[in-house]
Amino acid sequence: MTWTERDQKVKEELAEWENKLLSYQPNDFELTYEKYIEKAFSLLPEDIQTQFFSLLDAWLFHLHALIQGTQFQMDAKDRVLSAGRVFDPQIEGITDFRNLEIDQLNYIVQQQISRHRFYSFAQGGLAGTGGTLLLSSDLPAMAVINLRAVQLIAMSYGFEVNTPFEMMTSLKVFHIATLPARLQIEGWEELKSELYNAHDYLFEGNEKLTDVSWIEQPIKQLLKAMAIIAFRKKYLQGIPLVSMAIGAGSNYSLTRKVTDFAKKYYQWRYLLNKSDQF
Template sequence: MPDTMRLTDEEKAVRREIEDWQHADASVASQAMDWAMRPVDWAVEQVVSPDQMDQVTDRVEQFLSTLSDASEWTHAADDILAAAEDRGLPAESVQDLRNRPVADLDELARSRFRQNTLLAALEGGGTGLAGTAFVAADIPLLFTINLRLIQQIAASYGFSLEGPMFQPLVLSIFNVAASGGREARNEALREVSVAAAAFADDLDYAGRVSGTFRDQNRHLPREIAKTLLERKLGQTVPLAGAAVGAGVNYWFTTQTAESAFMCARALYLDWKERR
């Protein structure tokens, strides 16, 4: 393999971090959320009917199924390019950032975390005050914030994920954030590998080609919706709505940031090894 395609020692260390994340158990944040939400989950079961759950799940599933169609207006490349300029990483296009050291790009990507997690928490707390009526509206807003976050993090490493063709990759990252499971991480990194090959060969990305994954991808929005709704419907519990709304949104956006961060780093390294 030519020297230009080999990873540096720093990049090999990042690869090991990604592998550790891939094979780790559920994060401490996910475990803590599970523990904290147990009494709220019980209360939700008492006040939310199965029909109400199905109605909200259907709306969220429909939104997630068409989510990437909104990608053109949820992310502006100028934001990342301006942030890169502020950090001494001038670039004329997002793609130019691929030639920067991974440590610099890690810093750029992390700079997107705080503003989005706080925005999601504020939005969740506000809609949480309104209880059941705003749960169905809150979740699409939450996913819109998180889609923008995924795109910003990917762009920090030089990859633009705009357009419906990136739906499989975006959904796989959301699935990691919602479930925290090891298998979800494996699936996401397999999808990253496909995307990296497409970018390296200047081909259109179309997601994995196996029939099994396509069948799974049709069901993925519903699985993500159900997982998140088990937490979000805690907003319907009297006196707890605002706190639960803010807390769940903060937790989910933090999980999305970590998942997108690891997947974008993997995309950067996979692309470099293939080019």
């Protein structure tokens, strides 16, 4: 298959986005913050660090598999297929989406993105009320929302996430999307390299996900929780609007970051699958 004019336009947009990643320059605060975190973790014994990140990787992997097997996700997959059949009644499975035009796929994906950004916004608002249960469940809830969003974006571009390669790839997309901006280009290049060297089914790349560089995101979540606790008693007409705004805004920002990155990656996969012009 050859690219259409719109495919070429999307390819140019991806190249521009990639150049922005490549040219990103961290400020002094970011570099100092990174060194502080690395120094703090270096105080822990190496075996403790290894065990901690191994457990974190295992938790993400099992959470990803759990989400994939839920009826809620299966129903969402059926809705994606139904949306695809609006454009092509002959669609029978996820891989058939690769026969649709890029703008048709973007429309389907944007529906998923909008829905999950709303979920994050609502979850953040609820956590922002400062309730112990809601606040403590915010981190796992955000992991579920964003992992689920990546899975559905992948499926919307025609990539089923039930094979070892696609499962690990979608996890890596989530992981890299949540990295600081200064580190994303390295992760992006790793994703591309692993795909070029991939087999059809098995994943043979680096299966390690989290490390010290990723820990900034959980720290941001912790700082958000502290801010919510600090402002939860600041009521406006009986509602803790300030803390709710902090929670909703922070969660929305994270999901926007994750869904934007996932969309770019699977657009690139779609174009690569359609033609070898990359």
